[in-house]
Amino acid sequence: MREINVKEEAQNLYERMVSLRREFHAHPELSLREFETAERIERELDKLGIAHERVGETGVMGVIRGTGEGTSGRVVALRADMDALPIEEKTGAVYASLNTGCMHACGHDSHVTSLLGAAEILKRHEKDFTGEIRLCFQQGEEIGAGARIWAKSGALDGVYRVLGIHTAPDIEVGHIGLHVGTTFATVDKFTIEVQGVPAHAASPEEGVDALYIASQIVVNLQATVSRRTSPTEPVLMNIGTMQAGTSYNIVASGAVIEGTTRCINNEARARVRETMETIAKSTATAFGGSVTIKWQDFADPVINPEANVKEVSIFAENVLGTGAVVDRPMSMMGDDFCEFLKKVPGVYAFTGTGNVNRPETRLVHHNDHFEIDEAGMVSAAALYAKSALEWLK
Numbered sequence: 547m548r549e550i551n552v553k554e555e556a557q558n559l560y561e562r563m564v565s566l567r568r569e570f571h572a573h574p575e576l577s578l579r580e581f582e583t584a585e586r587i588e589r590e591l592d593k594l595g596i597a598h599e600r601v602g603e604t605g606v607m608g609v610i611r612g613t614g615e616g617t618s619g620r621v622v623a624l625r626a627d628m629d630a631l632p633i634e635e636k637t638g639a640v641y642a643s644l645n646t647g648c649m650h651a652c653g654h655d656s657h658v659t660s661l662l663g664a665a666e667i668l669k670r671h672e673k674d675f676t677g678e679i680r681l682c683f684q685q686g687e688e689i690g691a692g693a694r695i696w697a698k699s700g701a702l703d704g705v706y707r708v709l710g711i712h713t714a715p716d717i718e719v720g721h722i723g724l725h726v727g728t729t730f731a732t733v734d735k736f737t738i739e740v741q742g743v744p745a746h747a748a749s750p751e752e753g754v755d756a757l758y759i760a761s762q763i764v765v766n767l768q769a770t771v772s773r774r775t776s777p778t779e780p781v782l783m784n785i786g787t788m789q790a791g792t793s794y795n796i797v798a799s800g801a802v803i804e805g806t807t808r809c810i811n812n813e814a815r816a817r818v819r820e821t822m823e824t825i826a827k828s829t830a831t832a833f834g835g836s837v838t839i840k841w842q843d844f845a846d847p848v849i850n851p852e853a854n855v856k857e858v859s860i861f862a863e864n865v866l867g868t869g870a871v872v873d874r875p876m877s878m879m880g881d882d883f884c885e886f887l888k889k890v891p892g893v894y895a896f897t898g899t900g901n902v903n904r905p906e907t908r909l910v911h912h913n914d915h916f917e918i919d920e921a922g923m924v925s926a927a928a929l930y931a932k933s934a935l936e937w938l939k
Protein backbone atom coordinates (compact mmCIF):
# COMPACT_ATOMS: atom_id res chain seq x y z
CA MET A 547 0.00 0.00 0.00
CA ARG A 548 1.46 3.37 -0.93
CA GLU A 549 1.81 6.02 1.79
CA ILE A 550 -1.14 8.36 1.99
CA ASN A 551 -0.94 11.74 3.73
CA VAL A 552 -4.23 11.51 5.60
CA LYS A 553 -3.53 14.59 7.74
CA GLU A 554 -3.20 16.78 4.69
CA GLU A 555 -6.25 15.22 3.07
CA ALA A 556 -8.29 15.73 6.24
CA GLN A 557 -7.05 19.31 6.50
CA ASN A 558 -8.25 19.95 2.95
CA LEU A 559 -11.75 18.82 4.01
CA TYR A 560 -11.87 21.25 6.94
CA GLU A 561 -14.20 23.86 5.43
CA ARG A 562 -16.57 21.18 4.16
CA MET A 563 -16.61 19.44 7.51
CA VAL A 564 -17.33 22.70 9.33
CA SER A 565 -20.37 23.46 7.20
CA LEU A 566 -21.63 19.87 7.43
CA ARG A 567 -21.15 19.75 11.18
CA ARG A 568 -23.07 23.02 11.59
CA GLU A 569 -25.90 21.57 9.54
CA PHE A 570 -26.05 18.50 11.81
CA HIS A 571 -25.78 20.82 14.80
CA ALA A 572 -28.80 22.84 13.70
CA HIS A 573 -30.89 19.67 13.26
CA PRO A 574 -30.33 17.51 16.35
CA GLU A 575 -32.54 14.51 17.07
CA LEU A 576 -33.09 12.48 20.21
CA SER A 577 -31.88 8.91 20.72
CA LEU A 578 -33.44 6.30 18.41
CA ARG A 579 -35.33 9.07 16.59
CA GLU A 580 -32.43 10.15 14.36
CA PHE A 581 -34.50 9.86 11.16
CA GLU A 582 -33.39 13.07 9.42
CA THR A 583 -29.81 12.58 10.58
CA ALA A 584 -29.75 9.08 9.08
CA GLU A 585 -31.13 10.36 5.77
CA ARG A 586 -28.61 13.20 5.72
CA ILE A 587 -25.75 10.73 6.31
CA GLU A 588 -27.09 8.51 3.52
CA ARG A 589 -27.19 11.45 1.11
CA GLU A 590 -23.52 12.20 1.88
CA LEU A 591 -22.58 8.55 1.39
CA ASP A 592 -24.48 8.53 -1.91
CA LYS A 593 -22.51 11.57 -3.07
CA LEU A 594 -19.30 9.69 -2.27
CA GLY A 595 -20.52 6.56 -4.04
CA ILE A 596 -20.43 4.53 -0.82
CA ALA A 597 -22.96 1.71 -0.39
CA HIS A 598 -24.96 1.75 2.82
CA GLU A 599 -27.61 -0.06 4.76
CA ARG A 600 -29.65 0.59 7.88
CA VAL A 601 -28.79 -1.08 11.16
CA GLY A 602 -31.93 -0.97 13.28
CA GLU A 603 -34.28 1.88 12.36
CA THR A 604 -31.89 4.81 12.34
CA GLY A 605 -28.34 3.43 12.38
CA VAL A 606 -26.46 3.66 9.09
CA MET A 607 -23.59 1.44 7.99
CA GLY A 608 -21.53 2.60 5.02
CA VAL A 609 -19.33 -0.05 3.41
CA ILE A 610 -16.16 0.63 1.42
CA ARG A 611 -14.69 -2.41 -0.27
CA GLY A 612 -11.11 -2.11 -1.40
CA THR A 613 -10.50 -2.83 -5.07
CA GLY A 614 -6.72 -3.09 -4.78
CA GLU A 615 -4.59 -6.06 -3.98
CA GLY A 616 -1.72 -7.08 -1.81
CA THR A 617 -3.11 -6.14 1.62
CA SER A 618 -4.65 -8.36 4.27
CA GLY A 619 -8.27 -8.32 3.14
CA ARG A 620 -9.45 -7.78 6.70
CA VAL A 621 -12.62 -6.03 7.80
CA VAL A 622 -12.27 -2.98 10.06
CA ALA A 623 -14.96 -0.82 11.64
CA LEU A 624 -15.04 2.88 12.50
CA ARG A 625 -17.77 4.12 14.79
CA ALA A 626 -19.39 7.53 15.31
CA ASP A 627 -22.47 8.07 17.47
CA MET A 628 -25.14 10.40 16.11
CA ASP A 629 -27.84 11.26 18.69
CA ALA A 630 -28.48 14.51 20.56
CA LEU A 631 -29.85 15.38 24.00
CA PRO A 632 -33.04 16.81 25.52
CA ILE A 633 -31.37 20.15 26.30
CA GLU A 634 -32.45 23.67 25.30
CA GLU A 635 -29.43 25.17 23.55
CA LYS A 636 -28.16 28.48 24.93
CA THR A 637 -25.02 29.02 22.84
CA GLY A 638 -26.56 31.74 20.67
CA ALA A 639 -24.57 30.37 17.71
CA VAL A 640 -25.90 31.21 14.23
CA TYR A 641 -26.11 27.47 13.61
CA ALA A 642 -27.82 26.77 16.97
CA SER A 643 -30.44 24.03 17.22
CA LEU A 644 -33.66 24.58 15.27
CA ASN A 645 -35.33 21.77 17.22
CA THR A 646 -36.68 23.24 20.45
CA GLY A 647 -35.52 21.36 23.52
CA CYS A 648 -32.98 19.26 21.64
CA MET A 649 -29.25 19.96 21.32
CA HIS A 650 -26.03 18.37 20.14
CA ALA A 651 -24.36 19.01 23.50
CA CYS A 652 -22.09 15.96 23.40
CA GLY A 653 -20.34 16.64 20.10
CA HIS A 654 -21.96 13.76 18.20
CA ASP A 655 -22.61 16.17 15.30
CA SER A 656 -18.83 16.41 14.91
CA HIS A 657 -18.36 12.64 15.32
CA VAL A 658 -20.66 11.97 12.36
CA THR A 659 -18.92 14.68 10.33
CA SER A 660 -15.41 13.42 11.11
CA LEU A 661 -16.37 9.91 10.05
CA LEU A 662 -17.85 11.26 6.80
CA GLY A 663 -14.56 13.12 6.28
CA ALA A 664 -12.62 9.88 6.79
CA ALA A 665 -15.07 8.10 4.47
CA GLU A 666 -14.22 10.53 1.68
CA ILE A 667 -10.50 9.96 2.13
CA LEU A 668 -10.84 6.17 2.29
CA LYS A 669 -13.16 5.96 -0.69
CA ARG A 670 -10.67 8.01 -2.70
CA HIS A 671 -8.00 5.39 -1.92
CA GLU A 672 -10.09 2.24 -2.36
CA LYS A 673 -7.69 1.07 -5.07
CA ASP A 674 -4.90 0.99 -2.50
CA PHE A 675 -6.28 -1.81 -0.33
CA THR A 676 -8.20 -5.04 -0.25
CA GLY A 677 -10.66 -5.73 2.50
CA GLU A 678 -13.60 -3.83 3.85
CA ILE A 679 -14.20 -0.74 5.94
CA ARG A 680 -17.50 -0.50 7.81
CA LEU A 681 -18.53 3.04 8.71
CA CYS A 682 -20.78 2.73 11.74
CA PHE A 683 -23.05 5.71 12.30
CA GLN A 684 -24.62 4.58 15.55
CA GLN A 685 -27.93 5.69 16.95
CA GLY A 686 -29.11 5.87 20.57
CA GLU A 687 -25.81 6.19 22.45
CA GLU A 688 -27.09 8.61 25.06
CA ILE A 689 -29.62 6.06 26.34
CA GLY A 690 -27.33 3.05 26.01
CA ALA A 691 -29.54 1.50 23.34
CA GLY A 692 -27.85 1.73 19.94
CA ALA A 693 -24.68 -0.33 20.26
CA ARG A 694 -26.64 -3.40 21.34
CA ILE A 695 -28.65 -3.19 18.14
CA TRP A 696 -25.35 -3.19 16.20
CA ALA A 697 -23.91 -6.09 18.16
CA LYS A 698 -27.07 -8.16 17.58
CA SER A 699 -27.38 -7.25 13.90
CA GLY A 700 -24.24 -9.09 12.83
CA ALA A 701 -22.69 -5.84 11.55
CA LEU A 702 -19.67 -6.46 13.78
CA ASP A 703 -19.17 -10.10 12.87
CA GLY A 704 -15.81 -10.88 11.32
CA VAL A 705 -14.40 -7.45 12.16
CA TYR A 706 -10.67 -7.36 12.95
CA ARG A 707 -10.49 -3.98 14.74
CA VAL A 708 -12.79 -1.13 15.71
CA LEU A 709 -12.11 2.50 16.53
CA GLY A 710 -14.49 4.94 18.23
CA ILE A 711 -13.60 8.60 18.73
CA HIS A 712 -15.26 11.11 21.07
CA THR A 713 -14.72 14.84 21.54
CA ALA A 714 -12.86 15.93 24.69
CA PRO A 715 -13.07 19.56 25.86
CA ASP A 716 -10.31 18.95 28.41
CA ILE A 717 -7.80 18.04 25.68
CA GLU A 718 -6.22 20.79 23.59
CA VAL A 719 -7.21 20.68 19.96
CA GLY A 720 -4.74 18.80 17.74
CA HIS A 721 -4.15 16.14 20.39
CA ILE A 722 -5.54 12.65 20.77
CA GLY A 723 -6.42 11.24 24.19
CA LEU A 724 -5.94 7.54 24.91
CA HIS A 725 -5.99 5.45 28.04
CA VAL A 726 -5.00 1.86 28.67
CA GLY A 727 -7.58 -0.19 30.56
CA THR A 728 -10.81 1.12 32.06
CA THR A 729 -11.57 4.37 30.29
CA PHE A 730 -15.24 4.80 31.09
CA ALA A 731 -17.41 3.55 33.93
CA THR A 732 -20.48 1.32 34.00
CA VAL A 733 -23.73 3.24 33.60
CA ASP A 734 -27.06 2.36 35.19
CA LYS A 735 -30.21 4.41 35.42
CA PHE A 736 -32.51 3.84 38.37
CA THR A 737 -36.09 4.86 38.98
CA ILE A 738 -37.53 4.60 42.48
CA GLU A 739 -41.28 4.90 42.84
CA VAL A 740 -42.47 5.57 46.35
CA GLN A 741 -45.98 4.48 47.24
CA GLY A 742 -47.73 6.36 50.04
CA VAL A 743 -51.30 7.03 51.16
CA PRO A 744 -53.00 10.38 50.60
CA ALA A 745 -54.55 12.27 53.50
CA HIS A 746 -55.60 15.77 54.56
CA ALA A 747 -52.60 17.87 55.59
CA ALA A 748 -54.26 18.30 58.98
CA SER A 749 -54.23 14.50 59.60
CA PRO A 750 -50.80 13.28 58.52
CA GLU A 751 -51.10 10.25 60.80
CA GLU A 752 -53.92 8.96 58.58
CA GLY A 753 -51.70 8.92 55.49
CA VAL A 754 -48.24 7.82 54.37
CA ASP A 755 -46.19 10.74 53.09
CA ALA A 756 -44.43 9.64 49.92
CA LEU A 757 -42.76 13.04 49.53
CA TYR A 758 -41.21 12.84 53.00
CA ILE A 759 -40.06 9.27 52.35
CA ALA A 760 -38.57 10.22 48.98
CA SER A 761 -36.68 13.09 50.62
CA GLN A 762 -35.26 10.71 53.24
CA ILE A 763 -34.31 8.23 50.51
CA VAL A 764 -32.46 10.96 48.60
CA VAL A 765 -30.43 11.78 51.72
CA ASN A 766 -29.92 8.19 52.91
CA LEU A 767 -28.79 6.94 49.51
CA GLN A 768 -25.75 9.21 49.72
CA ALA A 769 -24.43 6.75 52.31
CA THR A 770 -24.02 4.18 49.52
CA VAL A 771 -20.92 6.10 48.47
CA SER A 772 -19.83 7.77 51.71
CA ARG A 773 -20.45 4.90 54.21
CA ARG A 774 -20.75 1.66 52.23
CA THR A 775 -17.93 2.03 49.70
CA SER A 776 -14.19 2.20 50.27
CA PRO A 777 -12.90 5.79 49.94
CA THR A 778 -10.34 4.52 47.45
CA GLU A 779 -12.90 2.98 45.11
CA PRO A 780 -14.58 5.17 42.50
CA VAL A 781 -18.37 4.92 42.81
CA LEU A 782 -20.68 7.67 41.68
CA MET A 783 -24.36 8.22 42.33
CA ASN A 784 -26.39 11.15 41.10
CA ILE A 785 -30.07 11.73 41.73
CA GLY A 786 -31.21 14.04 38.96
CA THR A 787 -34.97 14.30 39.38
CA MET A 788 -37.62 14.01 42.09
CA GLN A 789 -41.34 14.45 41.47
CA ALA A 790 -43.88 14.29 44.27
CA GLY A 791 -47.28 15.45 45.46
CA THR A 792 -50.29 17.10 43.89
CA SER A 793 -51.25 19.96 46.24
CA TYR A 794 -49.84 21.93 49.18
CA ASN A 795 -52.52 20.67 51.56
CA ILE A 796 -52.50 16.98 50.70
CA VAL A 797 -50.13 14.36 52.10
CA ALA A 798 -48.39 13.14 48.95
CA SER A 799 -49.41 9.65 47.88
CA GLY A 800 -46.64 9.13 45.36
CA ALA A 801 -43.12 10.20 44.46
CA VAL A 802 -40.62 9.27 41.79
CA ILE A 803 -36.84 9.63 42.00
CA GLU A 804 -34.51 9.11 39.03
CA GLY A 805 -30.76 8.91 38.99
CA THR A 806 -27.67 7.19 37.70
CA THR A 807 -24.87 5.12 39.20
CA ARG A 808 -21.36 4.63 37.83
CA CYS A 809 -18.81 2.01 38.88
CA ILE A 810 -15.57 0.72 37.43
CA ASN A 811 -16.55 -2.92 37.17
CA ASN A 812 -19.61 -5.15 37.20
CA GLU A 813 -18.89 -6.57 40.69
CA ALA A 814 -19.03 -3.10 42.26
CA ARG A 815 -22.10 -2.40 40.20
CA ALA A 816 -23.99 -5.37 41.67
CA ARG A 817 -22.95 -4.42 45.21
CA VAL A 818 -24.07 -0.81 44.76
CA ARG A 819 -27.45 -1.89 43.43
CA GLU A 820 -28.01 -4.15 46.41
CA THR A 821 -27.01 -1.49 48.95
CA MET A 822 -29.26 1.10 47.37
CA GLU A 823 -32.22 -1.25 47.28
CA THR A 824 -31.78 -2.09 50.96
CA ILE A 825 -31.59 1.58 51.92
CA ALA A 826 -34.57 2.63 49.80
CA LYS A 827 -36.78 -0.24 50.97
CA SER A 828 -35.95 0.09 54.65
CA THR A 829 -36.40 3.87 54.58
CA ALA A 830 -39.84 3.49 53.03
CA THR A 831 -40.82 0.72 55.45
CA ALA A 832 -39.80 2.85 58.45
CA PHE A 833 -42.49 5.39 57.55
CA GLY A 834 -45.20 2.99 56.41
CA GLY A 835 -44.63 3.21 52.68
CA SER A 836 -43.14 1.00 50.02
CA VAL A 837 -40.96 1.35 46.95
CA THR A 838 -40.56 -0.20 43.53
CA ILE A 839 -37.10 0.07 42.03
CA LYS A 840 -36.37 -0.26 38.33
CA TRP A 841 -32.84 -0.56 36.95
CA GLN A 842 -31.87 0.12 33.36
CA ASP A 843 -28.51 -1.23 32.30
CA PHE A 844 -27.05 1.41 29.95
CA ALA A 845 -23.42 0.37 29.64
CA ASP A 846 -20.65 -1.91 30.84
CA PRO A 847 -17.24 -0.30 31.39
CA VAL A 848 -15.29 0.75 28.31
CA ILE A 849 -11.94 -1.06 28.57
CA ASN A 850 -9.14 -0.38 26.09
CA PRO A 851 -6.75 -3.31 25.63
CA GLU A 852 -3.11 -2.21 26.02
CA ALA A 853 -1.94 -3.73 22.74
CA ASN A 854 -4.56 -1.87 20.71
CA VAL A 855 -3.90 1.43 22.49
CA LYS A 856 -0.24 1.03 21.53
CA GLU A 857 -1.21 0.50 17.88
CA VAL A 858 -3.46 3.56 17.77
CA SER A 859 -0.88 5.70 19.64
CA ILE A 860 1.61 4.96 16.91
CA PHE A 861 -0.94 5.76 14.17
CA ALA A 862 -1.86 9.03 15.90
CA GLU A 863 1.73 10.18 16.39
CA ASN A 864 2.54 9.18 12.87
CA VAL A 865 -0.26 11.39 11.53
CA LEU A 866 -0.36 14.25 14.03
CA GLY A 867 3.24 14.40 15.18
CA THR A 868 5.32 13.37 18.18
CA GLY A 869 3.69 14.46 21.43
CA ALA A 870 0.20 14.50 19.90
CA VAL A 871 -0.99 11.66 22.12
CA VAL A 872 -1.87 12.39 25.74
CA ASP A 873 -3.14 10.12 28.48
CA ARG A 874 -6.78 10.84 29.21
CA PRO A 875 -7.41 9.46 32.69
CA MET A 876 -10.48 7.34 33.39
CA SER A 877 -13.69 9.28 33.89
CA MET A 878 -17.06 8.30 35.35
CA MET A 879 -18.79 8.99 32.07
CA GLY A 880 -19.93 6.02 30.03
CA ASP A 881 -20.46 4.92 26.45
CA ASP A 882 -22.20 1.92 24.95
CA PHE A 883 -19.15 1.49 22.70
CA CYS A 884 -18.42 -1.25 25.26
CA GLU A 885 -20.72 -3.46 23.14
CA PHE A 886 -18.40 -3.02 20.16
CA LEU A 887 -15.35 -3.80 22.29
CA LYS A 888 -17.02 -6.96 23.62
CA LYS A 889 -17.18 -8.26 20.04
CA VAL A 890 -14.09 -6.75 18.44
CA PRO A 891 -10.65 -5.74 19.77
CA GLY A 892 -10.31 -2.01 19.42
CA VAL A 893 -9.92 1.39 20.99
CA TYR A 894 -12.04 4.21 22.31
CA ALA A 895 -10.09 7.41 21.68
CA PHE A 896 -10.67 11.12 22.24
CA THR A 897 -10.03 14.01 19.93
CA GLY A 898 -9.16 17.29 21.64
CA THR A 899 -11.79 19.96 20.98
CA GLY A 900 -10.72 22.37 23.71
CA ASN A 901 -9.03 25.67 22.92
CA VAL A 902 -7.45 27.67 25.77
CA ASN A 903 -8.46 30.91 24.10
CA ARG A 904 -12.11 29.92 23.79
CA PRO A 905 -13.60 29.14 27.21
CA GLU A 906 -16.84 27.83 25.67
CA THR A 907 -14.87 24.92 24.16
CA ARG A 908 -13.73 23.92 27.66
CA LEU A 909 -17.24 23.36 29.02
CA VAL A 910 -18.17 19.86 30.07
CA HIS A 911 -20.36 17.72 27.78
CA HIS A 912 -24.14 18.10 28.19
CA ASN A 913 -23.79 21.79 29.15
CA ASP A 914 -26.34 24.01 27.35
CA HIS A 915 -23.46 26.26 26.19
CA PHE A 916 -21.34 23.29 24.97
CA GLU A 917 -19.16 24.15 21.98
CA ILE A 918 -16.16 22.61 20.26
CA ASP A 919 -13.10 23.81 18.40
CA GLU A 920 -14.03 22.37 15.03
CA ALA A 921 -10.38 21.74 14.13
CA GLY A 922 -10.67 18.67 16.37
CA MET A 923 -12.59 17.07 13.49
CA VAL A 924 -9.47 17.17 11.31
CA SER A 925 -7.53 15.09 13.85
CA ALA A 926 -10.46 12.70 14.24
CA ALA A 927 -10.98 12.22 10.50
CA ALA A 928 -7.23 11.69 10.02
CA LEU A 929 -7.04 9.15 12.85
CA TYR A 930 -10.08 7.23 11.60
CA ALA A 931 -8.61 7.02 8.10
CA LYS A 932 -5.08 6.22 9.23
CA SER A 933 -6.18 3.47 11.63
CA ALA A 934 -8.36 1.79 8.99
CA LEU A 935 -5.56 1.86 6.41
CA GLU A 936 -2.98 0.53 8.89
CA TRP A 937 -5.24 -2.23 10.17
CA LEU A 938 -5.95 -3.29 6.60
CA LYS A 939 -2.24 -3.68 5.77
Ligand SMILES: [Zn+2]
Nearest residue numbers: 652688911912
Ligand atom coordinates in the same frame (compact mmCIF):
# COMPACT_ATOMS: atom_id res chain seq x y z
ZN1 LIG B 1 -23.33 12.43 25.97
Ligand SMILES: [Zn+2]
Nearest residue numbers: 652653654712
Ligand atom coordinates in the same frame (compact mmCIF):
# COMPACT_ATOMS: atom_id res chain seq x y z
ZN1 LIG C 1 -21.19 11.55 23.73
